[in-house]
Amino acid sequence: MNLIWRILGWLVGGVFIFAGLTKIVGFQPFHWLDPMEFARDIDNYKMLPWTISVGLALYLPWLEVICGLALIFRRWYSGALAILFALLLVFIGASIVAKTRGIDVSCGCFGHLSNQLSFAWHLALDFAIVAAVAALWLSDRQTYRAELAGD
Amino acid sequence: MSSLLRQTALLVGLALLPAVGQALYFRSQISWDARVSESEMVSVDQARGWGADAIWIDARPEADFERDHVPGAILLNEDRWNELLSPFLQEHWKPEKKIVVYCSAESCNLAGDVARRLREEARLPNEIRVLKGGWEEWLKTRK
Numbered sequence: 001m002n003l004i005w006r007i008l009g010w011l012v013g014g015v016f017i018f019a020g021l022t023k024i025v026g027f028q029p030f031h032w033l034d035p036m037e038f039a040r041d042i043d044n045y046k047m048l049p050w051t052i053s054v055g056l057a058l059y060l061p062w063l064e065v066i067c068g069l070a071l072i073f074r075r076w077y078s079g080a081l082a083i084l085f086a087l088l089l090v091f092i093g094a095s096i097v098a099k100t101r102g103i104d105v106s107c108g109c110f111g112h113l114s115n116q117l118s119f120a121w122h123l124a125l126d127f128a129i130v131a132a133v134a135a136l137w138l139s140d141r142q143t144y145r146a147e148l149a150g151d
Numbered sequence: 152m153s154s155l156l157r158q159t160a161l162l163v164g165l166a167l168l169p170a171v172g173q174a175l176y177f178r179s180q181i182s183w184d185a186r187v188s189e190s191e192m193v194s195v196d197q198a199r200g201w202g203a204d205a206i207w208i209d210a211r212p213e214a215d216f217e218r219d220h221v222p223g224a225i226l227l228n229e230d231r232w233n234e235l236l237s238p239f240l241q242e243h244w245k246p247e248k249k250i251v252v253y254c255s256a257e258s259c260n261l262a263g264d265v266a267r268r269l270r271e272e273a274r275l276p277n278e279i280r281v282l283k284g285g286w287e288e289w290l291k292t293r294k
Contacts, residue, residue: 035173035174040260043260050185059167066165079155079160079162
């Protein structure tokens, strides 16, 4: 059973590392991406001032990569799960609000790779990852309680 | 609980380090003040002053263009980018002319995005500017 949780943690961690890297570097060939591209994606939601969009464009991809690594190496594991859960809820909320306001935006979740993703697929993917993060969180809590009881 | 907060704070702080590094690395390319930097914009008066030396591009949706547009402006928006770019390049583009792109108002992003695509994707060497205040501003000063 533990192995299944481990594998799920690696998968979710890998998804976030990939999602973060697609906003930081281009792969064919390898090059640093202009952070203004992701800033424009955030700005398209029309919810935040431009300056904050730029700050988030620089910061969020690295937060995703570092939390993804934390899941894979099980270091600061609970903290990483809490951050990723909160991030996902914000992404989903922002997407739904944008859609209800008639703003048709590409989520930018996986850089340019997600440009072709429809809104329904975008939401389905987000909810699947939320479910996986929530499951990992519950499993982590159970393990923590079992360890406490064992002591 | 305190362990969770400590872990969260550590991760949040750790992610700041590469982000600051990236901000420094890209400092010349990052515009913190506005999506389109001031140097990429042009006022209505200045653009009008260019007269026949400028090509005007309307980046608004086609319905808005059909309703009214700057005289002589050419429709080139992101909705039909692939379809409209080639005719524009073949029939209207001239390397020595300045290009003025506009959308509906100061707050719209379409003109900035079309201007960027003309520079980066179409690789046009022209001086490409975004009209400050867009169509709304042009209407105010229409003679």
